Amino acid sequence: MSGRVLVVDDNKVIRQLIRVNLELEGFEVVTAADGAECLEVVHRVCPDVITLDVVMPRLDGLRTAARLRADARTRHLPLAIISACTQYEVENGLAAGVDAFLAKPFEPAELVKVVRQLMHREAPPSADGNRQSGRAGRAAGTSRG
Template sequence: MSGRVLVVDDNKVIRQLIRVNLELEGFEVVTAADGAECLEIVHQVAPDVITLDVVMPRLDGLQTASRLRADARTRQLPVAMISACTQVEVDRGRALGVDAFLAKPFEPAELVKLVGRLMSQGAAGAAAPGDAEPAVRPTG
């Protein structure tokens, strides 16, 4: 597989875990520590897929997703939430146009499969928000 993924998570260990697993499968990975940094670099790095944590300083994942969808240049980019989401956060994410959800902790194979699916959807023309089958496990 190939393509560029922008991984956004405030936890350095999680960013590295996601990076390593995706790079092992041939993806190019760029990371950001929070939503504000994501928005600062997204146009420079031109990712094919963005993964977002929900809880982050400065700008959380839901606010970041909202801003990505409001920008014509990033509106069609596939976005996945990789977080220990509550059902309320999943519902808000869907309403904002988040394409998929993966609950932490996750299996690396699930992550790779999800990113690969979003990558192929993006290449084929982005699906309408919410069309992707969410990978959600109840938390808490």
């Protein structure tokens, strides 16, 4: 089972790189050029996972993540930050509810692994926003299909 990924990055080359690597693995990919465009299309696209660059015009990745988490319709979506992953970005990303981080430049295999792990996350968050389930947690070593 593959799924749909919304890739958000202001760099066209990186968007294409991420798209190609995910499409080769059978994922459907939709792209957005920045956080504002992400928020415009997310409800129409209904992605299973969103990847976000941090430094983007109009609306950066961290503020986009916070907005997605604040909206009941997108609160549950797995979010991965793909950026330089400085300490600032990681700390603020975690505070905003980001689920995974991938440092640029990334290995294509790592990108696919991160997206797969997020795609197969077992439990949606409970009503109070905490992710909890008997067997979910980190689904790193498990794969279905």
